[in-house]
Amino acid sequence: MIGLDNVASLDHASRPRSETSELPDSEKASPTSHTRKDSVGVEQDQGVTKVEATILVFGRGWKFRLLWASLCLMRYVYSLANGTTSTYVQYATSSFSEHTILGTISVATLLVSGLSTPFLAKLADLASRPVALLVALVLFTLGYIIVAASNTVDAVAGGEIIYTLGSTGLDFIAGIIVSDMTSLQWRGFAYATTSAAPLLINTWVSTFITTGISANTANGWRWGFGMFAILVPVTLTPALLLLFWGERKAKTLGALSVTASGQKQPGVIQANSGQSLARKFIASWNTIDALGLLLIGFSFAMLLLPFTLSTIAKDGFRNPSLIAMFVVAGILLISTVIWEWKFAPHPIMPRRIWNRTMMCCVFMDSVYFLSSYLSLTYLASWVYVIKNDWSLSKYTYWSYTQTVSGAAFCIVVGVLQRYTHRYKYLQVFGLCLRVVGQGLHLYAIQNPSTAVLVLASFVISVGGSFQIVGSSVAVQASVPHQDMALASALLGLCSSIGGSVGSAVAAAVWNAAVPRGLARLLGDVYTDAERAAIFGSVLVARDVPEHALVVQAYNDAMRPLFIAALVTAVPPIVAGLLTEDFYLGTRHNAIEDKEIAVGADGTGEEAIRARVAAQTVPSEKQQGAMA
Structure with a gap:
């Protein structure tokens, strides 16, 4: 089970200087001593205290196993929903003759996705994890129902924006709960198995679903959305019930007094009933920033x-x-x-979380996604046109290369982190691999062979696996439990900004360079309207008689994007070398002296009752002082 290794087995001498420099000499000599400080002086919100108490209540039994299974099942179905509805939404907009609105929807959902995670992180910390998860589930289900029942393209757009809020929240909060329950040494593996592993199956299954439930019919795409409005709530319900039960049981047993450490007053979430509605609104406004x-x-x-x-x-x-x-x-x-x-008053980006590792990881991830989207935004269109000798099945298999290899190596990275207890140089290795992969993409313009294209996608995805898992673990290791959700949310927000800027720049370059190239190379052969048709459809561009000239125009557009992607892939390596190399042990993070209690001795209902009773009985010294 995750996080059960005995802390006494850790080799203290192998830890980096940053973990031992602040400890007294007596503790430095002990192989069982912990790193840094026992307390970082950060007040803990009630949502964090509740989840720690809930983990104590679960103990070793079936409740914890059922919670874990339910979260894994939910994330699997969520992944399957994303893989299929991305196809269905194209047919949904086309059925109203408004396919071009997809670009507008994409920008709106990107904004919503990036901004929703800090809000949900605040909600999860101030209220509780299951409350935030329930809010996300309601938004997800409501959005899917709106799209499935839509009679206008505006309803489709509105529904997609709503379910983007929900789907982003489900993925984020479920990931935070997984992090709550795992020690640093297992964090990367848990992240990979719950979020990346489903892609190994769903990449293929989603194709069968969209084929079996035909998207090219009115009832087809509606059922495509409607079935997940049923499946996701059903699979998540056991986890929600267990989490709410755990919180209630922890309160009944008094476990909150065991886990509370400098806990803040609930304030906004449990506002004074005597306050006016305006005061409550202002307090809530300030608390969520x-x-x-x-x-x-x-x-x-x-x-x-x-x-x-x-x-x-x-x-x-x-x-x-x-x-x-x-x-x-x-x-x-x-x-x-x-x-x-x-x-x-309550900043969404508090200064205390912006440590060196956090800043380096934010830089790495934002520039990583900027680099990725510069090349990936139109990569599939470019490959489809230049490789007109590929069958549709070959093209489909190539398109799966990055998804499948990336998901598989996320698991490999998690295993390596578990047994090396490090992430820094694994991450730097991945960043260097990405540079090689981007160089292969640039080389593919001159030699677009199947081997080069497949190898480039494979190397980039493997490098990305080391980078993404590394940043996630590093950020969570660098902050106390109180700030984990918010730090993860800000990392995701900055990644979204980097990716969206890269995608927008790629769109600007592509939409200017391809028409210009077609006009220069085919201006004497085709009219403006005919060239617009070639540019507007990869199906047309793939089959025109002057295919070599079309390929040249596409190559001229992709070359600057590949060069920019290669250049921007280098700076993250420097940031990777500057991060702290925290030891990934049995603790929850590298800042606090807080072990993961799931399945350990001293957990479960009977153990909690004993610990609470011990807190309420004064010691002999205290009794003497009172006498």
Whole structure:
């Protein structure tokens, strides 16, 4: 079971200097001593205290196993839903003759996805994990029902935005609960088996589902959404019931007094009933840092919109409106930093979490996703056109290369972290692999053989597995349990920003370079309307008689994107070398002296009653003092 290794078996001498430099000499000599401090002086929100108490209640029994199984099943079904509805939504918009709205929906859902995780992290910390999970489940189910029952394309768009809130929340909160229950040495493996492993199966299963429940019919795509509005709630219900039961049982047994450490007053979540509605609203607004979220959202939107509008705006990026958007984005970003660092009562980005490792990982992940989306946004379209000798099955197998190999090596990385107890140099190795992979993509322009294309995708995905799992574990190791959810959310937010900027830049380059290349190479053969048809459909571009010229135009567009992806893949290596190399042991993080209690001695209902009773009985010294 996860996190059960005896802490006495740790080799203290093998730990990095940063873990022992603050300990007194007597503790440095002990092979069983813990790292850093017993307390970091951070007040703990009631949501964190509740989940720690719930873990104590579960103990070794079937309840913990059932919770784990339910979370794994939910994440499997969630992964399957993502793999199929991405196909169904194309037919949903096309059925209303509004397929082009997909671009607008994509921008909106990207914003929602990035901004929802900090809010949900706050909710999970202030209220509880199951409350946040329940909110996400309701939004997910409601969104899917709206799309399935939609009669207009606006309903489809609105439903997708709502279920994006829910699906992002389900994935994020389930991941946080998994992290709550696992020690550092098992954290990467648990992350991989619950989130990446389902892709090994669903990559193939989703194809059978979209084929069996035909998407190209009205009832087909509606059932595609409707069935997951049933399946996900059913699979998640056991986990929710167990979590709520665990919280209630922990309160009944008094386990909260065992796990509370500098706990904050509930404040907003259990507001004084005598307060006015306005005061409650203001308190809630400040506690979740709603203004900070709005500033981040608007700055994010102003930064991305110019890239999506540049191809239709007059004079492109020289359009005064687009320039104004960039200026507003810069002002809002500066305002966000000032608000968060100086004025926010409960900042969504508190200064205490911005340690060296956190900053390095944020930089690595944001630039990693920027680099990835520069090359990946139009990679599939480029390969489909230039490899017109491939059958559809070969193209499909190639498209699965990154997904399957990436998921498989996430598990490998988790195992390596468990037995090496390190992540830093594994992560740096992965970043170096990505550079090699991006170089292979650039080489593929000159030699687009099947071997080169498959090898490039494989190497990039393997390198990405080392990077993503490494950053997730490093960030969670670098902060106390109180800040784990928020730090993970901010890492995800910055990753979304990096990926969306990369995708937007790729769109701007592609939408300008391909038509220009087609005009230069085929202007004497095809009219403007015919060239627009070639550009607008990869099916047409793949089969035109002048295929070699079309390939040249596509290569000219992809070359600068591949070069930019290669160049931006290098700086994260430097950040990787600057992170702290925390020891991945049996503790929850590298900052606090807090062991993972799942399945250990001293857990379970009887053990909790004994510990609570011991707290309430004064010691002999205290009795003497009272006498």
